Amino acid sequence: MTTGRPANGGSAGAGSFAGTGVLVRFVARRDRLLIAAWIAVAVAVPLFNAYSLAALLPTEATRTAFAEMSAANPVTTALLGPVHDTSIEGLVAWRSSVQSLFITGLAGLLFAIRHTRAEEDAGRGELVAARAVGRRATVGAVLVVAAAVNLAVAALLAVALPLGFGFPFGGSLLFGLTAAVGGTGFAACGLLAAQLCQSAALARGAAVGVLAVGLVPGVVVPGEWIGLLPAGWSRLARAYGAERWWAPLVPLAFTVVLALVVYALAARRDLGAGLLPDRAGGTGPVRGRLAGTSALVWRLYGGQTVAWTVALGTVAVGVGWVSASFELPTVTGQTLLEIFTYVLCMAVGCLTAAGALRPYAEERRGRVSPLLATPTGRSRWLIGHVALALAGPVAMLLAVGLGTGAGDALATGGLGAVLARTGTVLLFAPAAWVVAGLTIAAYGLRPRAAVPVAWVTVVASGICVALWEAGTIGETAFLFTPFGYVHPMVSAGWAVPAAFAVVAAGLVAVGGGAFARRDLFA
Template structure:
């Protein structure tokens, strides 16, 4: 049943050694960065006390992170880093779990391995072993970094790291369970991410005295640099064991490639398509339209919350010089407007990432062998790719429109709806250029499109950080997709028009290249 587990674990590490290293590096770097930045920003106890009062007055901050009980610099850093560490460990763990279980079945490699000396539970066990090893390594590295770097208490640092690592294992185990339930990797990831969001954002509906029942409350109860409750990491570890046993039970009872929850991408459907499924564009919508709608609704709800908070931002933070100085750099009339500008830009960056996911759909269809039968029929290559490209261009428009309407309606000012909608749609050429670049890479070098597309997005985000740190100049920053939409820059019509034109050129390049190359074997 478990034969071949060590061999599979070694293969997993060899395949994803750079991803594992990046996961560990980010998980250690984020709390360490918070430690040094908050030490410089809040050097005195009085400054931390004022910061705690201001944070408690912010509904979003209070809901996500809870109140600051420990006013020591270690306690403030742990409060600030707890949700971030849980998100990093949880998201990386669940994506990794699905990647090496259900995604392997979708690609057909799991069935080939099952024909050899590989036990039925070996893939689940190998993925779990690698995830646990990475979390253990992050725990040790983060503990040493906090103790040797800023000089925090060793025991408190270990408890903070253990709580984050154990919480991440819970979501990784959720990924293993959803991989057994879902019929596709996309559906398994969506379900696991939904569990993650439900676990880390409960403060809106769950009272603070009951928050300990959910993952977001575990770091609060642990109190690593105050009370030091060492039994708290045992709770997520016990939940992890229960979820892993569930994953084992489901894996032992289902067929390879099957799942209890069907997915549109894996269902056969009727013999003849209906009127609404006649053409590549309709097929693209059936495959990815549900995701676009769910993403748009999620962004709309979050945007309404941001707009609602901004309406009372001045009254809550007007007397805090530190926040006023930070938000005043944006050149807005009120701090509420500055808050909306910041979050709108963040939402636009999220939309850009989701745009890449939509634009990669043709690659997914071709790599899984579903494009070849369609292209062997009267459907032409250009028409098939145009259907997916149309959805890739329409998706960011819908999501940006949802962000603009949400922030404007949440602010409660009629003029804000039009202003915010215009601001978000101004980012549309940048999102289109990213989608078009993905299509062009798919047509030119399909096997490199996934790493190359995400590298472009990560590099663009890095340029945002370099601009805000004043490392690069305005001219260089405006050459990146995220440059002209930054809240500190007043864009003219040239930059959006240039990115819209580049998107059109890249789409033509991708279409021509796709027509001339062979399909992936």
Template sequence: MNGHMMKEDASQRPFAGMRVLVQLALRRDRIALPAWVYVLIAIAASTGYSLRGLYPTEQSRAQFAAILNATGSTIAIYGPVESTSLGGVTAWRIAVLAAVLAAVMSILLVVRHTRAEEQTGRQELLGASPVGRRAVPAAALGVALLANSAVALGISVAMPLAGCTFTGALALGLAVGACGCFFAGLAALTAQFAQTSRGANSAACAAVGVFFLIRATADAGGHRWLLWFTPLGWVERVGAYSANRWWVLALPAAGALGLAVVATRLAAVRDLGAGLLGSRFGPERAGRDLSGPYGLAWRLHRGALLGWSIGFLVGGAAIGYIAKDIGGVLSSSSKLVQIIDEIGGHQALVDAYLAASMGIFGLVAGAYAVQATLRARGEESSGRAQLLLAGPVGRVRWAAGHCAAALLGSALVLAAGGLGAGLAHGLRMHDVSGQVPRLVLAALAQWPAVAVVAALAAALFGLLPARTPVAWAALTVFLLLGQLGPVLKLNQAVMDVSPFTHLPRVPGDAWTWPPVGWLVATAGGLLALALDGFRRRDLDLD
């Protein structure tokens, strides 16, 4: 009788239990969420600090802005410079990047606490308790709102510490946070249509890519009216450190609210566990490519691998296209001119730029490697691995299939990035045949460190499955060491914690084989521990 009354009360109060769900989500994301927020704030602070040293005067920044605004490829990526103050140049450099990162953070966060919960069956257990149907998406959106608010507040405080004024920092922080909230609402909506968390994440992230292309077209093509049709364009239209148009913030706020209302209503009327778009049934019999665990791993990973490869190809093309202009862009800084002369002139600078870009590719490929490796954990926690392992499939072969997909897949996405950079840079330099193999090899030079990251994730899965989020925390530490270590002048022993520190900076530097060999050996040792640990431990559900 009491249980019936509690269920009836929950149905009458669709948001019942929302506060408890928010607390649960914050506890589950107590590592990953602060890491995301910290990275976004650190990017703003470190960029402002670096630009203050490189362009200390108004004259140097004005010259810098004039060159940038005359370079179409730079405008396509970052947009035009609208203010030559330190804050204006900093906002130009980080606004689009921070908005995209806030969007990805919000998408992963909302889908994790909505569609992923249904996919694993945990939300069905919650449905048997006094928790309203609308409470689940509302709680996920509430956590996303808290995270983006922390980002907005952090940017507003961090940039003035780097020498920028507060008013513009507040406008930029609110613009980035509002953009993140918009994509949180979009992710809540895709979670209602897709039947899997992977589908919901893919659809929402694809929308980010489309909106980015619209913004790039608007800026590079001079059709700036198109900025009103993309949330990433709204971030520009706020005009932090120039116009400071506060009213533009109403656009992402209204969009986020509208998407949230539609998503919560759809969550209340559709069947639990089902998506509004039904899944496509496959053939009755599996083909020969699904006759073993390696074929199954390929089938599970190929969709994500294709998406990541396309993203790397496009990103590499953007990086390669701008490489020829990098000398002119940086010549307005007297410090950088001196550094350019010391390292060997313009060609050495282009190589240094490409090497730094390949390093960023390596870190992003590390994210793919962690995601692909931990797919095995998702199969285990959902119970699907137990069904396979109850048959004649060995544990080691099954886990090795996912590890192989992560290692080979990360090599493929790196090669795609190098291919895009080589094609774009080669076309501008009229040397496609020379630049393509050169930059593909430069991108693949990052693979040994990526392999260590994948092997670390595999070791956590095999030995400490409940601690697999530590792999994301470790990758975040490597990212911060690479981006902030030189700025903060950290001790080399601290920098050496990151496997990416030991890689040769190619193109430009000569290959140093001993560190590469040690990285490969470390990855092999961690993989051996991972497979042995998984073979010995009990299977469990998350």
């Protein structure tokens, strides 16, 4: 961080925003497909909830019973808050609140980092800054596009919910605005992380961590204060109930404060600099000798894998203790421990996709060609990354299994279930390997397709979970999805995970063979 005069003759005034309009058009055109997907998912989730809840809870009696059961579940109440209205639209708003904010928030912060810090890491940010562009133009353009996209989501929800399901227009608009302004706030959070962190990977980790912490504080934060945090913004609004139209002003104030801080940092920060250095193998001397590509991969990404494992294990202990302490049945008859363990396994699937994309990131950064100019072979280099991509999920699942078992043992005083819980969780490893295998295969065959293939696999698997729970797809079809056979309501035996392991091995072999023959990025 420096305090010198801004480059390009920029100032603290309007000149520092020069070129913002051009960058807005450029960003929107460049990511038009991603923006369309962002809008589609953010609109589809509440619509799906409206359809499924209307089918599952057709009468007032069933909705009242559902609300009472939800209120008796302390974990659900902590995450989603109390049910203020038992009408179908009130339940949809209650069910969709955290989901919608998570979607708009995650998309917004990743979008913000992609067009700021990631561009600096790739060297393109310097090329843009060399033109007649103000120091604050890029962050201003990203914030404008993010706000416009989220407002489009709010407008579509305000139209689709009344037309498709007969919901009141006012409540639909309030629900959409709350999610839209909150999502824009997290886009500003992503911009702040991009200014503070020295790499895009570190910025993404920090911003996603803030998002996660902001959405699950109900377990420890008193109810009267929860409205000041992201998890409580929708609770303040009370869409379709006692509507509070001033509630979106809370996330709006959050957005404005973050934006002002971002603008101040953008006007003074050196290009590529950051207060938080990225220690992922990029700084400090290497003590001893790197024994090979596996040691190099561990040097670069081992710390990240360990951090993910420790974080999941810590959360798992809390989940095990809380779930066993209350011992409340759910609508499906499954225990809270089984349900939340399954959610943690799905999180491992997401982290597996991120880990399997590391070879692609290394090649895009231009680090592979110089390394392969040495006696290091292509297969040897890729094997190091594949080994960590496959071993990482096993370590994380082991942490989840031992953590949930240990938490359960702390609450109940019995140690007998620890090994059984760990064994059940480890059955998810072949599913995670399939996610990694699809990503590696796409990387070897069509490297530019690796990122969409990885995340489409994860998102599509999550959608299939929702469709199966709603009765839209059958169990046989559900078993063919990575998140299917480990669902707590499915008894698949050992044959299915064994088949997934074989499929994963075949996909990795395909990706490795294709990578050995294709050209590298220029």
